[in-house]
Amino acid sequence: MIFRTNEYLGYPDRISVPAGETVRFQLSSKRPNVKVEVLRFRCGDVDVNGPGFKYEVMASNVDGEHACLDQPIRPGSNAIVEHDGALAPTQGHWCFGAYVYPTRIADNARAVMGNWCEASARGYALELDEEGCPVLVLGQSTGASARFALDVKLRQRVWAFVSVALDLVRRSATLSLIVPADGVQPIVAHAKSFALPQALALDSGLPFLIAAHHLNGEQQYASHFDGKIEAPRIFSRPLEAEALRVFDCQPRTGATEAGLVAFWDFSDGISTLSVKDLSSNGLHGSLRQLPRRGVTGFHWSGSVHDWRLSPREYAAIHFHSDDIYDCGWQTTCTLDVPADWRSGVYALRLTPGGNDPEANCESYVTFFVTPGKTSRRADLVIVASVATYLAYANSALRLYQVHFETLMEHVLWLPQDDVFMQENPEIGQSTYDCHVDGSGRAYSSWLRPVLNMRPRGYWFNLINDTHILDWLEEKGISYDLITDVELDREGARALAPYRAIMTPTHPEYYSFSMMNAIMAHQNAGGRHVSMGGNAFYWRCGFHPAAPAALEVRRGMAGTRTWESEPGEVHLAGTGEPGSLWRHSGFAPQKLVGVGFSAMINDTCGYYVCTAESEDARAAFIFEGVDRDEKLGDFGFRYNGAVGSEIDRYDLELGTPRHALRIATSEGLGAGALPTPEEFRTVVDGLDGTQNALVRADMVFFETANGGAVFATGSITYGMSLGHNNYDNNISAITLNVVKRFLDPAPFVIPAQA
Amino acid sequence: MDHTSDPSAMRYVIDPSRLDLVEEFRASPLGVHSPELRKLLARMRWGRPEGRLVLIVLEPGKAWRLSRIPKRRGDPMPFVDDRVFTSLAEAEWHVFKLRWREMTGETLPAEVSGDL
Numbered sequence: 001m002i003f004r005t006n007e008y009l010g011y012p013d014r015i016s017v018p019a020g021e022t023v024r025f026q027l028s029s030k031r032p033n034v035k036v037e038v039l040r041f042r043c044g045d046v047d048v049n050g051p052g053f054k055y056e057v058m059a060s061n062v063d064g065e066h067a068c069l070d071q072p073i074r075p076g077s078n079a080i081v082e083h084d085g086a087l088a089p090t091q092g093h094w095c096f097g098a099y100v101y102p103t104r105i106a107d108n109a110r111a112v113m114g115n116w117c118e119a120s121a122r123g124y125a126l127e128l129d130e131e132g133c134p135v136l137v138l139g140q141s142t143g144a145s146a147r148f149a150l151d152v153k154l155r156q157r158v159w160a161f162v163s164v165a166l167d168l169v170r171r172s173a174t175l176s177l178i179v180p181a182d183g184v185q186p187i188v189a190h191a192k193s194f195a196l197p198q199a200l201a202l203d204s205g206l207p208f209l210i211a212a213h214h215l216n217g218e219q220q221y222a223s224h225f226d227g228k229i230e231a232p233r234i235f236s237r238p239l240e241a242e243a244l245r246v247f248d249c250q251p252r253t254g255a256t257e258a259g260l261v262a263f264w265d266f267s268d269g270i271s272t273l274s275v276k277d278l279s280s281n282g283l284h285g286s287l288r289q290l291p292r293r294g295v296t297g298f299h300w301s302g303s304v305h306d307w308r309l310s311p312r313e314y315a316a317i318h319f320h321s322d323d324i325y326d327c328g329w330q331t332t333c334t335l336d337v338p339a340d341w342r343s344g345v346y347a348l349r350l351t352p353g354g355n356d357p358e359a360n361c362e363s364y365v366t367f368f369v370t371p372g373k374t375s376r377r378a379d380l381v382i383v384a385s386v387a388t389y390l391a392y393a394n395s396a397l398r399l400y401q402v403h404f405e406t407l408m409e410h411v412l413w414l415p416q417d418d419v420f421m422q423e424n425p426e427i428g429q430s431t432y433d434c435h436v437d438g439s440g441r442a443y444s445s446w447l448r449p450v451l452n453m454r455p456r457g458y459w460f461n462l463i464n465d466t467h468i469l470d471w472l473e474e475k476g477i478s479y480d481l482i483t484d485v486e487l488d489r490e491g492a493r494a495l496a497p498y499r500a501i502m503t504p505t506h507p508e509y510y511s512f513s514m515m516n517a518i519m520a521h522q523n524a525g526g527r528h529v530s531m532g533g534n535a536f537y538w539r540c541g542f543h544p545a546a547p548a549a550l551e552v553r554r555g556m557a558g559t560r561t562w563e564s565e566p567g568e569v570h571l572a573g574t575g576e577p578g579s580l581w582r583h584s585g586f587a588p589q590k591l592v593g594v595g596f597s598a599m600i601n602d603t604c605g606y607y608v609c610t611a612e613s614e615d616a617r618a619a620f621i622f623e624g625v626d627r628d629e630k631l632g633d634f635g636f637r638y639n640g641a642v643g644s645e646i647d648r649y650d651l652e653l654g655t656p657r658h659a660l661r662i663a664t665s666e667g668l669g670a671g672a673l674p675t676p677e678e679f680r681t682v683v684d685g686l687d688g689t690q691n692a693l694v695r696a697d698m699v700f701f702e703t704a705n706g707g708a709v710f711a712t713g714s715i716t717y718g719m720s721l722g723h724n725n726y727d728n729n730i731s732a733i734t735l736n737v738v739k740r741f742l743d744p745a746p747f748v749i750p751a752q753a
Numbered sequence: 754m755d756h757t758s759d760p761s762a763m764r765y766v767i768d769p770s771r772l773d774l775v776e777e778f779r780a781s782p783l784g785v786h787s788p789e790l791r792k793l794l795a796r797m798r799w800g801r802p803e804g805r806l807v808l809i810v811l812e813p814g815k816a817w818r819l820s821r822i823p824k825r826r827g828d829p830m831p832f833v834d835d836r837v838f839t840s841l842a843e844a845e846w847h848v849f850k851l852r853w854r855e856m857t858g859e860t861l862p863a864e865v866s867g868d869l
Contacts, residue, residue, distance in 0.1 A: 048813065402801065411798075411807065411844060413807075414810065416810065603785060
């Protein structure tokens, strides 16, 4: 049966909810009604060759049919300034302008600043037209707009200063463009004056906007700017364009600037969603849909790469017409999670319901239930990789990347969700994708539908992780589930109730708090079963002012589909450097003994035991396992336990000296290629047929206070657990480890360590 | 522009007389291939996404159908024909033949171009 999985879309207000608390769901559909059920998932994989689509239907207060609105997604970021008319020119002079750095000139006009309303055709604005020419737009009492253009085109990715001088007494306007000298180009200045019509209507009655026009008076916006804008300013006295440009706004006590109406300094509050006006009018504003701050401005010297050290060099904001943080939909239903529900992966199942059910129409909205205040805790907790789910949320890699089919080594298989994303790009993409202007996407939020974080969806990450839950259920191992969002917010406290934690197939994106929480747990006698690969790789952060969004800066290294612009590696939200943990002195090896080495694009491999596997310290791991067997030369989907993305042992990168490398991979071929940070010069012999660093290592080591760590170093490990009805050497090894890690008897670090 | 972003970064030229590579691929479309065939496949699979043949998953692990990446984001994404593949190897072979014709201008002789 071919399922239609996007007839209903939705998102929760919180991604994880403790049992006993509430979570609100915002749903949308062209259909007027939706039937809601709540499912707790054991395995979300519908592949006919897998362990099966397994779930339990949970009775709840949202069961049944609900009215459902058709709620649009309106992407595009901008700044909004409430002004009570102060920013609508009425008489005399009105000079305004800003530095702009357009990154996409195409399709339609791009607003720079003003209060223009397209529906009422009132107000005023400075914009760039679809050719990149500056245009002054003015409302008239006749209801028609007056447009005056400068016949000079701005270029993409070149800083320029655009400005307007209105003289409402002489009824004239001058539109100016100054392109400061850059590279081999000398400074260029253009200006043109126009006679103004008689009856102007310059007050739309709406807030002043930067980087958008009002579509109407209903808080809907249009003509979003793609690119950077810096230091928009307004004077109510006459100023030449160059004087307006070089005006340096540095307020001093007791010295106000005559005629200065507003000067928005985006270098103030880079980690916030507020924009500050330095004038004495205090016309502060706010940002919507999370544009990117902490970006280099016109005045960036190149000598500083951290915006915290020189905010004035980072006085720009990069707006995008396809930024999306929060769809802002109305709530459809609110789930009261019963206090006695088990923690786990949950989803709303959304179907048409009614008297004529459609068996092939089924959508999901995933959320996670965590233990509540009164929940009895298990000894083991699974930490779901929400940061990673977000980093990949609505990934369009298969749709728009030049290299991706060569990387995957087969014709790309697109789930129907990819078709939906192609046809409905407003849903927003992942941090692997680029905005329409070609700049990398730094933010991904759960306050929008996330198509590939759903049961029945694309398997990478969440669905692969449910194979581990399926195995735990099969083996009767009691577990709780929390998410890494709890690690981010609560740190080590989130792990304190547990003897052992398990991180699943691909915990790739980890914030500072998340990393240190796991380190603290391990050092306090906790145990950690690290089931995945490419783990603990990117240094990222949730944005403090937009906490549903993960922020990623790619830096200049690592396996990446875009890289940061020069000087833009530091996160706007927290200020810390993005890029790889390895480049912040905390390679994954230091946490779990192994770290990213390679991607496997062709056939997967398996492990063979090393001599260190015979160490008595590791004996418990191999009980009942023949050490001479290939370990994991089987598995669902990938056909091998060593595959997709793999991690290796490295003392120099921080693997503890007493760690035992108990098994290492074999069977990798020419499609096993190292991650770029693993080589410094391109030489022959880099691929898996020759390169000894292209491998997965299975490691074990003890930690302080009786703790221990076991790491598999491979994403596909978890999909081998269910092979042969869960009876296989990967399953046996994992069960040995889990059982011992749940045993309170302390581990002891060997004396020589 | 960097290598992985440049649609023109692969310089391999497909030699239409190398039917031995065609036969090698046909024998095992999803298998491990010789270095020369890997080069040919890397070239075939590289390039601008617009117009690229892709398989739409109708039923995971079971049924697939061909489509192409449209020119513009937001445009509809129709299927290119009526054929439903129930084997990924068959689909891979079918796309190989279409690309061979597109990239070499030549149709493969019958003795090497039949179904698997």
